Amino acid sequence: QSALTQPRSVSGSPGQSVTISCTGTSSDVGGYNYVSWYQQHPGKAPKLMIYDVSKRPSGVPDRFSGSKSGNTASLTISGLQAEDEADYYCCSYAGSYTSRVFGGGTKLTVL
Amino acid sequence: EVQLVESGGGLVQPGGSLRLSCAASGFTFSSYWMSWVRQAPGKGLEWVANIKQDGSEKYYVDSVKGRFTISRDNAKNSLYLQMNSLRAEDTAVYYCAREDRPNAFDIWGQGTMVTVSS
Numbered sequence: 001q002s003a004l005t006q007p008r009s010v011s012g013s014p015g016q017s018v019t020i021s022c023t024g025t026s027s028d029v030g031g032y033n034y035v036s037w038y039q040q041h042p043g044k045a046p047k048l049m050i051y052d053v054s055k056r057p058s059g060v061p062d063r064f065s066g067s068k069s070g071n072t073a074s075l076t077i078s079g080l081q082a083e084d085e086a087d088y089y090c091c092s093y094a095g096s097y098t099s100r101v102f103g104g105g106t107k108l109t110v111l
Numbered sequence: 112e113v114q115l116v117e118s119g120g121g122l123v124q125p126g127g128s129l130r131l132s133c134a135a136s137g138f139t140f141s142s143y144w145m146s147w148v149r150q151a152p153g154k155g156l157e158w159v160a161n162i163k164q165d166g167s168e169k170y171y172v173d174s175v176k177g178r179f180t181i182s183r184d185n186a187k188n189s190l191y192l193q194m195n196s197l198r199a200e201d202t203a204v205y206y207c208a209r210e211d212r213p214n215a216f217d218i219w220g221q222g223t224m225v226t227v228s229s
Contacts, residue, residue, distance in 0.1 A: 003155070034214040038156070045206060045222060046148075046156065051215035089156050093214040099170065100146070100214055105155040 004029065004090055004103035011109040017078040020106045022090030023071060028101055030071035034093030037066060037075045040105075041086045049088075050075060077108070085110040113137035113218055115207050120223030127197050127227070133190040133207030133220055141165075141185035144210040147192050149203035150222075157203075160192065161210065175201075197227045 005023040012018040022029065022037075029035055035053045038046035048057050050066035053073060063078045073092070077084055090103040119131040131147070146161040160171045160181040169181050180193040190207050204224050208216035 032213075036214050036216070038216070040156075045219040046216070047219075048215060048217045051212065051217075057217060091156075091158070091214055091216075099172065100158040100161075102148075102156045102158060 002101070004092060004101055006088075006090060006103040006106045008104075009107045009109065011111055012077075012080045013111045014080050014082065016080050017076060018080060018108065020075045020077075020088055020090075020108070022073040022075070022092075022103045024073075024092055024101070025071055028092040028094040029068065029073050031095070032093045033068070035066065035068060035073040036091045037064075037073075038089045038091065039084075039086045040089065046089065080110050082110050084108060115209065115218055115220035117205065117207055117220040117223040120205065120225045122226045122228065123197055124229050125198060125227055128193070128195045129197065129225060131192040131194065131205055131207075131223060131225070133192075135188045135190065135209075138209070138218075140183075140188040145183060145190045146208045146210055146216060147181060147190075148206045148208055148216070148219075149201075149225075150206070151200075151203040154203075159205070162190070194225070197225075199227050201225060202227045 037050040040046045053068045054066040088106045114136045116134045147159040162169045162181045178196045182191045204222040206222045207220045209218040211217040
């Protein structure tokens with residue numbers, strides 16, 4: 001049950017695009033199409049942004065998109081806005097309901 | 112309004128016990144897997160445990176196995192986490208979360224802080 005690997009921080013200017021990676025193994029990210037992404041602002045609860053690798057819940061802007069290749073999942077945010085500045089966490093199913101595993105989190109700074 | 116509200120956090124000495132509660136409203140609680148997720152101060156999220164709709168299956172992260180017990184009361188629309196033999200490293204904000212489908216935590220509570228310290 002090792003944490004997934006995310007970059008500690010990424011940054012971009014308003015209007016630009018950024019991509020956050022999430023690397024696991026064939027036992028989690030690579031083995032299932034059950035990767036989700038969460039946005040967390042300081043002092044707030046996480047918010048689901050992407051599930052099933054690339055699906056967006058109702059109300060999440062289409063600027064947010066997800067993908068996966070092999071053991072690495074990615075979250076891309078296009079047309080960056082100031083309110084996108086937050087921490088982002090990936091999460092993967094890791095075989096049946098025995099476990100879920102989160103990434104270490106990535107701090108997004110909008111310059 | 113769909114809502115989860117945690118309670119029961121506080122300050123406890125190492126080796127002590129605490130029981131967290133999570134009250135659900137605005138949805139059919141008995142239809143969903145439910146989880147506890149924690150976040151140590153300044154750290155990332157860590158999945159702790161989950162429980163099937165009828166309580167027949169329960170799973171835990173290795174670090175809490177044998178010490179924590181997740182349970183639910185569907186008649187009361189409530190989720191619980193009994194925490195025993197608490198350690199300093201259990202200090203965290205504990206969130207309850209609804210799992211709409213595998214690995215999709217779509218509803219979160221506001222969290223309750225647990226501090227383990229002498």
